[in-house]
Amino acid sequence: MIRFLIKGLYYDKSRSRLPIIVVAIGVMLAVFLNAYITGFMGETVELNARFANGHVKVMTKAYAENESQLPNDLALTEVTALKKELSERFPELDWAARIQFGGLVDVPDENGETLSQGPTTGMGIDLLSSESMEIERLNIRESIVRGRMVQQPGEALLAEEFSRKLGVNPGDEFTLISTTMHGSMSLYNFKLAGTLSFGNEAMDRGSIIVDIEDARTALDMDDAAGILLGIFDTGFYDDERALEIAYTFNAGMDDEDEYAPVMKSLTQQSGMGQLVEVTEKWSVYIIAIFIVAMALVLWNAGLLGGLRRYGEFGVRLAMGEEKDHLYRTLIYESVFIGLTGSIIGTALGLFAASLLQGDGIDITGMMEGSAMLYPSAIRTRITPTDYYIGFIPGLLSTIVGTMLAGLGIYKRKTSQLFKELEA
Amino acid sequence: MDNNAIIQIRELTKSFPMGKSKFTALSNINLSLEKGEFTGLIGPSGSGKTTLLNIVGSLDTPTSGEAWVLNQSIGSLSAKEAARLRKEKLGFIFQSYNLLAVHTVFENVEFPLLLLKIDAAERKKMVMDALEWVGLTDKVKSKPPQLSGGECQRVAIARAMVKRPSLVLADEPTANLDAANSHHILQTMVKLNEELKTTFLFATHDDKVIGYLRRKIYLLDGKVANDEWVKDYHTVK
Ligand SMILES: Nc1ncnc2c1ncn2[C@@H]1O[C@H](COP(=O)(O)OP(=O)(O)OP(=O)(O)O)[C@@H](O)[C@H]1O
Ligand SMILES: [Mg+2]
Numbered sequence: 178m179i180r181f182l183i184k185g186l187y188y189d190k191s192r193s194r195l196p197i198i199v200v201a202i203g204v205m206l207a208v209f210l211n212a213y214i215t216g217f218m219g220e221t222v223e224l225n226a227r228f229a230n231g232h233v234k235v236m237t238k239a240y241a242e243n244e245s246q247l248p249n250d251l252a253l254t255e256v257t258a259l260k261k262e263l264s265e266r267f268p269e270l271d272w273a274a275r276i277q278f279g280g281l282v283d284v285p286d287e288n289g290e291t292l293s294q295g296p297t298t299g300m301g302i303d304l305l306s307s308e309s310m311e312i313e314r315l316n317i318r319e320s321i322v323r324g325r326m327v328q329q330p331g332e333a334l335l336a337e338e339f340s341r342k343l344g345v346n347p348g349d350e351f352t353l354i355s356t357t358m359h360g361s362m363s364l365y366n367f368k369l370a371g372t373l374s375f376g377n378e379a380m381d382r383g384s385i386i387v388d389i390e391d392a393r394t395a396l397d398m399d400d401a402a403g404i405l406l407g408i409f410d411t412g413f414y415d416d417e418r419a420l421e422i423a424y425t426f427n428a429g430m431d432d433e434d435e436y437a438p439v440m441k442s443l444t445q446q447s448g449m450g451q452l453v454e455v456t457e458k459w460s461v462y463i464i465a466i467f468i469v470a471m472a473l474v475l476w477n478a479g480l481l482g483g484l485r486r487y488g489e490f491g492v493r494l495a496m497g498e499e500k501d502h503l504y505r506t507l508i509y510e511s512v513f514i515g516l517t518g519s520i521i522g523t524a525l526g527l528f529a530a531s532l533l534q535g536d537g538i539d540i541t542g543m544m545e546g547s548a549m550l551y552p553s554a555i556r557t558r559i560t561p562t563d564y565y566i567g568f569i570p571g572l573l574s575t576i577v578g579t580m581l582a583g584l585g586i587y588k589r590k591t592s593q594l595f596k597e598l599e600a
Numbered sequence: 601m602d603n604n605a606i607i608q609i610r611e612l613t614k615s616f617p618m619g620k621s622k623f624t625a626l627s628n629i630n631l632s633l634e635k636g637e638f639t640g641l642i643g644p645s646g647s648g649k650t651t652l653l654n655i656v657g658s659l660d661t662p663t664s665g666e667a668w669v670l671n672q673s674i675g676s677l678s679a680k681e682a683a684r685l686r687k688e689k690l691g692f693i694f695q696s697y698n699l700l701a702v703h704t705v706f707e708n709v710e711f712p713l714l715l716l717k718i719d720a721a722e723r724k725k726m727v728m729d730a731l732e733w734v735g736l737t738d739k740v741k742s743k744p745p746q747l748s749g750g751e752c753q754r755v756a757i758a759r760a761m762v763k764r765p766s767l768v769l770a771d772e773p774t775a776n777l778d779a780a781n782s783h784h785i786l787q788t789m790v791k792l793n794e795e796l797k798t799t800f801l802f803a804t805h806d807d808k809v810i811g812y813l814r815r816k817i818y819l820l821d822g823k824v825a826n827d828e829w830v831k832d833y834h835t836v837k
Contacts, residue, residue, distance in 0.1 A: 178714050181703075181707065181710075181711070181714055184703065184707065185700075185702055185703065188702040188703065188743075189702035192702075488698060488701075489700055489701075491698070492692075492694075492698040492699075492700070493711070494659075494683070495657070495659060495686065495692045495698075496686065496687065496692070496711060496712050496715060496759075497683050497684065497685070497686035497687020497688065497690070497712070497715055498683065498687070498715055499679070499680060499683045500679065500683075
């Protein structure tokens, strides 16, 4: 009987071709979208991890509560020792101290009078020690527009747009006006080494990047740091492990002490938890949407196809086939169509996704004005899920579509079907 | 009940709902057919031939009265039991052939055997036998659209006969055929009736068919108007 059904599908292309094409297209899109979302979301997560959140992040409890205000008076102290301890306890992470600060950049003219001024948010990161991975992590070398990397203390990098606005060029001097850790005013002179463009608005608006030791001197933060980031050596965020590490670390800390360090995983920080959660749930949404959309199309296709086959159904019933059996054979047919379409669709989807793995398509222009850190390219990431995920909407939609379409036949009385066949 | 009777109909009435009232298509039919008959229901359009044939074929049920077919009461069969009766004992031949257009001649004739779950080797033999009866062994791989009307109806006859049913019901089997083809398929059916002792019940108003019948049951307005046996019947060559 199965062979008879498959022959029917093979001979009667209108019975199989359209549904297979619908399924294949749907499955292809589902697989591609899943690979794309995995890639896009994953990259967004990593980008935010590298620029701001780390895979885990250590701050004092008080700093964590007011983080958006960059409260350096609440910064971590004795960072060298803390960092050493963290490296020993959690060697799978690379630890990097950073100081985030706000302030004013003041550019003088040849007489020392203010030529221009602009508000800035800055980052002090380890640019000069040999074991630092921060330059690679933030992709600084590749982001330089004019000038060069910081090579010695007292040098700084400014966002390209910001430097143009201020009229300051590589080689020029300027003053950073800020507040020390202890609340007094700080003035510190930098020489502009080069300008930067990271390709995302959030970073390019008004930022200054200096070596962390300069920041410490300028802000009077001896062996202190606002934040200490931990990044997995694998380069990929592992939520389960990050939560575990944060839990272990926090367990040994004094709850009462406002200045005691706390560790937060990426998902425990602002907005990122939802992002990771969405990434994980996204496949479910995609699949649900595709199941519904494809089932609707296939339902209609099945209704039309069913109309054409009333003659066949009537005659099969007359020959003594039971209605249940007839209905079941329709479902067998749909399983076959669903499988065939899913195999083709998965192959096509994986192929399309593989084309956009690696370099991807540059979409820098489309991301202008965005406040979040988004990747600047459409890039896919194929995971094992992509090999089977398409089969879920592929099979479910054909089966559901066929079941709905077949209900009409199922409900009609045999004699009625038979009349329609004779007509 | 007469043990030799293959069909026994008592006080059978069939009415269809027509809006608020109802339309009586068959009223108070009493009939009995024995094994091996070659009998036709004859009557003008609308006289109830198809309605009666469908009830006998368990495709429909009586409104009142009883129809016994092969010792089973049609009115009291479940859908499953009716399907089983059709599958095992009955063969149908239709005016418009109703072949499965996308399948080959072989597969069309094979289908009833698939339902009976007969194994492949046995199936093949039975299909080839049936195609030999109707003289179509050279068209095994053809599909219905490539065949003439006469050939299609012969495939339909092979399909009805392949499982050697006790009773074949044929509703206007010649209506779409020319004279030569009509005679050809009728001779085939007469031959099968004689060789396999299969009972045939026709519904027709075609004189060519009527000429082959051994018993003629005339229907008029849903009633049996006349029921006669042909006296000096000769087997047609
Ligand atoms: N499902 C139905 N609902 C209402 N009336 C019906 C139904 N089926 C048949 N009839 C009516 O019953 C009567 C008998 O119909 P039937 O099809 O048995 O006639 P027939 O003798 O086969 O005619 P023909 O030679 O045209 O095929 C007709 O008047 C027909 O309109
Ligand atoms: Mg009729």
